[in-house]
Amino acid sequence: xxxxxxxxxxxxxxxxxxxxxxxxxxxxxxxxxxxxxxxxxxxxxxxxxxxxxxxxxxxxxxxxxxxxxxxxxxxxxxxxxxxxxxxxxxxxxxxxxxxxxxxxxxxxxxxxxxxxxxxxxxxxxxxxxxxxxxxxxxxxxxxxxxxxxxxxxxxxxxxx
Amino acid sequence: xxxxxxxxxxxxxxxxxxxxxxxxxxxxxxxxxxxxxxxxxxxxxxxxxxxxxxxxxxxxxxxxxxxxxxxxxxxxxxxxxxxxxxxxxxxxxxxxxxxxxxxxxxxxxxxxxxxxxxxxxxxxx
Numbered sequence: 001x002x003x004x005x006x007x008x009x010x011x012x013x014x015x016x017x018x019x020x021x022x023x024x025x026x027x028x029x030x031x032x033x034x035x036x037x038x039x040x041x042x043x044x045x046x047x048x049x050x051x052x053x054x055x056x057x058x059x060x061x062x063x064x065x066x067x068x069x070x071x072x073x074x075x076x077x078x079x080x081x082x083x084x085x086x087x088x089x090x091x092x093x094x095x096x097x098x099x100x101x102x103x104x105x106x107x108x109x110x111x112x113x114x115x116x117x118x119x120x121x122x123x124x125x126x127x128x129x130x131x132x133x134x135x136x137x138x139x140x141x142x143x144x145x146x147x148x149x150x151x152x153x154x155x156x157x158x159x160x
Numbered sequence: 161x162x163x164x165x166x167x168x169x170x171x172x173x174x175x176x177x178x179x180x181x182x183x184x185x186x187x188x189x190x191x192x193x194x195x196x197x198x199x200x201x202x203x204x205x206x207x208x209x210x211x212x213x214x215x216x217x218x219x220x221x222x223x224x225x226x227x228x229x230x231x232x233x234x235x236x237x238x239x240x241x242x243x244x245x246x247x248x249x250x251x252x253x254x255x256x257x258x259x260x261x262x263x264x265x266x267x268x269x270x271x272x273x274x275x276x277x278x279x280x281x282x283x284x285x
Contacts, residue, residue, distance in 0.1 A: 017233075019226040075182065075209040082189035082202055089198055091260045114243035117204045122250045132250065132260055134193075134201035 007037055054102050054156040063154050070116050070147070078117040081135055092136035095128045096144050099152045109151040113144060172220035179213030186210060196253060197260035200246065207242045211235070 014029035015021075081088060096113070100106045110121040110129055119140070123130035133140055182205055189202025215235045219228045 016226060016229050071208050071212075075205055078189070078201060078205055079182065079185050079209075082185055082192060082205070087192060089193065091197055092262060093260055110247065111240070111243040114204070114246050115208060115239065117208055118201055120200060120204070120250050121247055122254050130254070132197055134198050 003037060003041070006040065007033055010036060053104060055104070055154050056156055059154045063150050066150060067112055067115070067147075070143075074116045074118045078134065089134055090136050091132070091134055093122065093130060093132045094136070094141065095125075096131050096141070096148070097128045098148055100148075100155060102155060105151055105155045108154070109148060112147055112151065119144070168220055168223075172217045174217075175213050175220065176217030179210050179215075179217060182206065182213060183210035195261060196258060197250075200250060204246060207238075207246070211238055211242075 010033040011029065014033060015026075018025055018029060098106055098109055100109055106124070110124065113119050113121040113129065113131055118135055119131055119133045121129045122132050131144065186203050186206030189205065190199045193199045193202050212235070215231055219231050222228050222231070
């Protein structure tokens with residue numbers, strides 16, 4: 001069942017990316033898909049390690065919409081700093097605690113911090129990230145804590 | 161060319177021009193900002209707003225074709241790999257001992273012990 005799903009996904013990706021529907025190219029696509037499946041099956045016999053995505057799809061979509069808004073806002077803020085003649089930068093490195101349980105949630109949170117201009121996640125430590133801000137203001141910590149809450153809300157609670 | 165085509169054309173060009181503007185702003189910031197850490201932030205404008213607006217404009221230019229699908233796939237990959245690369249660069253800078261110049265009144269977070277010994281320029285030279 002899983003194999004068939006993987007075949008369909010890979011074939012669909014190939015067809016979307018190639019856009020040439022001659023028998024040779026499609027044939028090559030089918031061949032490479034089956035070859036990848038063969039390799040995947042061989043690798044699976046060595047380790048059955050799978051990436052599992054514990055996210056609520058709808059919540060995550062909502063979060064991405066919110067993140068786009070944040071990116072737009074902070075883009076504009078940093079653009080104004082760059083173009084202002086006095087260039088009011090105020091660099092500061094601070095630590096931000098995270099509350100995500102899964103690795104994926106932490107990656108999403110750290111990448112979201114980096115994706116919004118003006119803040120970059122520099123280092124990951126157990127329980128907190130080091131964040132560098134180019135124009136630090138007292139609101140920054142609250143804004144990032146808010147983002148942290150939103151990412152955590154996207155996570156499925158794992159009862160294991 | 162009817163009205164709708166003209167509207168799509170105008171909006172897509174506006175998006176692409178706005179994207180180009182942010183790319184240029186990122187470049188200006190990379191030149192104006194004083195040190196490595198600040199420059200990294202300037203370039204992230206090119207990464208996010210520039211790429212996003214340019215891709216939106218290009219998607220509208222191509223319409224509902226396979227090219228749009230490819231553009232969206234490239235965009236999604238850029239949005240995952242971009243911050244990851246930025247983080248890798250920033251982390252490499254931190255580990256190799258480069259510290260940002262803190263603003264007045266801030267001391268910053270003390271680096272962890274592992275990187276602290278590297279941070280001392282006297283011991284490494």
